[in-house]
Amino acid sequence: MAKKVLILGGGDGGTILANRLVKKLSPDQVEVEVVDKSDIHWYQPGFLFVATGEAEKEDISRRRPKLFRKGVKFTKGEAKKIDLDNRSVEISDGTKKTYDYLVIATGSSLNPDEIPGFTEGVDHFWNYDAAMKLRKKLFSIKEGKVIVGIGGLLYKCPVAPLEIVFLAEEIFRRRGVRDKIEIKYVSPIDRAYAPHLLNKVIEDEMKKRGIDVITFFSVDTVDPEKKVVNSLEGDSLEYDLLILTPPQQGAKVVRDSGIGDDEGWIPVDKYFLNVEGYDDAFAVGDATALPTPKTGVIAHFQAATLANNLAVEITGEGTKELFDGQSFCVIETGMGKASAQVSNYFYDVPPGLIPNWLLHAMKLAMNKMYWRCILSGMI
Amino acid sequence: MSDVQPTVTVDARGVACPGPLTSLIKAYRKAKNGDIIEVLATDAGFKADVEAWVKRTGNELLSLTEEGGVIRALIKVTAR
Numbered sequence: 001m002a003k004k005v006l007i008l009g010g011g012d013g014g015t016i017l018a019n020r021l022v023k024k025l026s027p028d029q030v031e032v033e034v035v036d037k038s039d040i041h042w043y044q045p046g047f048l049f050v051a052t053g054e055a056e057k058e059d060i061s062r063r064r065p066k067l068f069r070k071g072v073k074f075t076k077g078e079a080k081k082i083d084l085d086n087r088s089v090e091i092s093d094g095t096k097k098t099y100d101y102l103v104i105a106t107g108s109s110l111n112p113d114e115i116p117g118f119t120e121g122v123d124h125f126w127n128y129d130a131a132m133k134l135r136k137k138l139f140s141i142k143e144g145k146v147i148v149g150i151g152g153l154l155y156k157c158p159v160a161p162l163e164i165v166f167l168a169e170e171i172f173r174r175r176g177v178r179d180k181i182e183i184k185y186v187s188p189i190d191r192a193y194a195p196h197l198l199n200k201v202i203e204d205e206m207k208k209r210g211i212d213v214i215t216f217f218s219v220d221t222v223d224p225e226k227k228v229v230n231s232l233e234g235d236s237l238e239y240d241l242l243i244l245t246p247p248q249q250g251a252k253v254v255r256d257s258g259i260g261d262d263e264g265w266i267p268v269d270k271y272f273l274n275v276e277g278y279d280d281a282f283a284v285g286d287a288t289a290l291p292t293p294k295t296g297v298i299a300h301f302q303a304a305t306l307a308n309n310l311a312v313e314i315t316g317e318g319t320k321e322l323f324d325g326q327s328f329c330v331i332e333t334g335m336g337k338a339s340a341q342v343s344n345y346f347y348d349v350p351p352g353l354i355p356n357w358l359l360h361a362m363k364l365a366m367n368k369m370y371w372r373c374i375l376s377g378m379i
Numbered sequence: 380m381s382d383v384q385p386t387v388t389v390d391a392r393g394v395a396c397p398g399p400l401t402s403l404i405k406a407y408r409k410a411k412n413g414d415i416i417e418v419l420a421t422d423a424g425f426k427a428d429v430e431a432w433v434k435r436t437g438n439e440l441l442s443l444t445e446e447g448g449v450i451r452a453l454i455k456v457t458a459r
Contacts, residue, residue: 153401188404190431194397196424216435218404232408233436234458270393291394343395 002031003314006099008079010036010064013285013299014105019377020307022071037078039064043370050131052167067375082257084281101280106251108286114247121224122244137241138171144240149186151219152247156294161245163332169209170334183211188218197352205333265289271322292325301326330363385417392421399425414456425450
């Protein structure tokens with residue numbers, strides 16, 4: 001009898017896992033169902049390019065049901081409660097789904113109210129609407145103070161605030177207003193970006209581009225009336241445009257089911273990804289409490305590892321693999337160039353790659369390959 | 380300093396830079412003056428990071444020790 005794999009969340013991790021499972025196993029071996037509250041799939045790295053005017057809605061979104069291979073059942077609905085002990089998940093329509101294996105791929109959700117004044121006073125690009133709003137401002141501001149940087153400390157895509165500051169600087173330059181705009185980058189630590197070698201490259205580039213780095217500035221509150229951002233360290237900065245990472249937390253269903261930490265991130269085994277204390281429930285992607293970056297590439301590699309391991313578990317054939325924490329992020333630095341960050345559990349000092357056109361070309365290629373090659377489980 | 384009872388413990392063992400420091404800042408956001416924050420970390424860079432952070436923020440570093448590869452920082456919150 002086919003084993004039932006229930007996947008909560010149809011983002012990168014959930015989609016890649018589902019497609020890889022039906023590619024590896026036959027319908028009499030596995031039954032795969034994905035539950036997601038939305039039938040639109042967003043390519044989230046594309047929000048950056050929406051903000052900079054280089055991508056439109058149709059470039060970065062697809063109808064979710066069309067992204068699954070034949071054999072994957074997609075159900076539009078919201079998981080409300082997960083009961084790991086009874087292998088059951090309550091869905092928003094009141095039905096309960098049972099499973100042999102559960103994979104929680106519910107991602108992270110924005111929690112802007114953690115920083116008072118964020119919703120009214122801050123721009124960001126962590127969803128389509130916010131990215132479009134930011135685009136209008138980037139292309140209309142004529143003068144003043146632009147502050148970019150880290151607001152919420154744990155957020156999707158660690159390099160995103162660096163990318164937007166470089167690309168915003170390029171936009172202002174192209175628009176001929178750069179000399180009337182002061183750009184500051186705020187960071188809660190003593191440098192712009194944590195990995196030292198890469199930080200050297202980033203700070204050199206910022207210096208070259210006239211971007212001031214304000215260190216030890218942990219955003220505490222924002223006053224949208226006075227247009228001032230205040231730090232925990234007691235400093236205040238005036239702004240005309242403020243672009244910060246929104247605070248984020250685990251999905252509501254995780255928090256409501258009591259299976260995450262105090263922010264709703266799920267503790268899992270760092271190599272096998274099973275939820276602590278369970279061998280039939282797993283989590284992949286942003287949903288986990290692992291110290292890996294919250295990025296699509298992590299979700300992709302985790303889904304590949306877990307697809308293999310579930311196939312081994314179901315068939316009793318083959319060898320299980322370990323997830324090694326592998327991450328690879330291209331960092332757009334503008335002017336047609338990009339750097340990159342590479343790390344894993346055993347190598348956490350990424351090299352400082354000098355920005356070059358090849359990495360930029362890779363990022364553009366990835367934007368296209370994502371739909372056809374990555375989500376389908378081809379690579 | 381072993382008799383000092385922390386108000387909150389931040390366990391950032393196994394977390395790479397800047398995880399331990401950002402975890403400390405998260406705890407600091409919720410703290411009040413007089414609280415003692417204990418941070419446990421294995422990232423070697425944390426020692427320099429926490430010293431610089433305490434110096435910049437004006438809080439008090441009660442102790443910074445290392446035993447069996449685990450760095451333990453005790454910080455008294457004085458600058459909230």
